[in-house]
Amino acid sequence: MNNLGERIKDARIRAGLSLRGLARQADVSPSFVSQIENGKSQPSVATLYGFARILDISVDELFDERSAGQAPLVDGWGPDGENNPINAWVPSEFSSRVSVVHPAHRAHLEMADGVRWERLAATPEQGMAFLRIIYAPGATSTAGGDLVGHEGYEYGYVLKGMLEVTIGAEVFVLKEGDTLGFDSTIPHVLRNIGDDEFIGVWFVHSRRHGAPHPPS
Structure with a gap:
């Protein structure tokens, strides 16, 4: 878990929110928030989006620099x-x-259902995320496959595997070499529908200063 739960808890305390207060605003149970903060559960991509928005932080702050x-x-x-x-x-x-990062030195986050984000570079710029994303077979960005929107514009390039991307009422199936870009405020969900691991390079740029959201 790379102490992700601890970093979420620290951000919550800095924001002056109680555990129940965060749970209420994120529309999840207090016990679920407690399990995440104690390292017993992993948040989904969508849940992490919600936490970052509520706590008014950049998702970059949740990467484990150590x-x-x-x-x-x-x-x-x-x-x-x-x-x-x-x-x-x-x-x-x-x-x-200037940010130059060897693969062995990438900060990363492990999400629920076999979703992994690796930060490819980090600069002082606010409101952006440049990532290598990995989805295990069957993994989705939201528990239950619900569509979720967030601030920003999202761009992706498929390196390996197959990814189904639902954006509003449209469904796209991306394969190796395919690219996409879209307004992230449109509710959307990503799902690995292939039998193999999906790997892509993703870039998200937020409209709102100080609150970048990596790919959903």
Whole structure:
């Protein structure tokens, strides 16, 4: 779980919300919120969207920086690695505005039903998320397959597998090499309808400052 529950709890406390208050606004049971905060359950993608909106935080804040930072250097990569291109600017002002990440150092989140987000790059820019997303066979972005909308625009590129994307009344089946883009305020849901793992590169840019929402 990479302490995701602890980070949600910390954000809730900073926002001045009780456990029951968060549950009420997210339309889930207090016991479910407690299970998530204690690491006994994993939230769905849609539930995490709701928490981020209610707590007025960026989903980026919920990624576990420690899990990425503790990974050993690979072939000279990492913050101080000799092969990290960012070092071409050190000690330049640009070093704080460039993000280069080796696969072994990606911060990530594990969601319910076999959904995983890997952050591909992180800069100080607010309201955006650049991710590699992985869906296990049968995995969906919402429990029960409900359609959910959120702020922003969403763009995706399929690297592997098959993904069914329902946007409003339209249903699209994406395969390797396919791309899409849509207004994320339209209720939608993603589902891996294939027999193999789905992998894609996703970019979401929010209209609302400070509240990016990764792909649903």
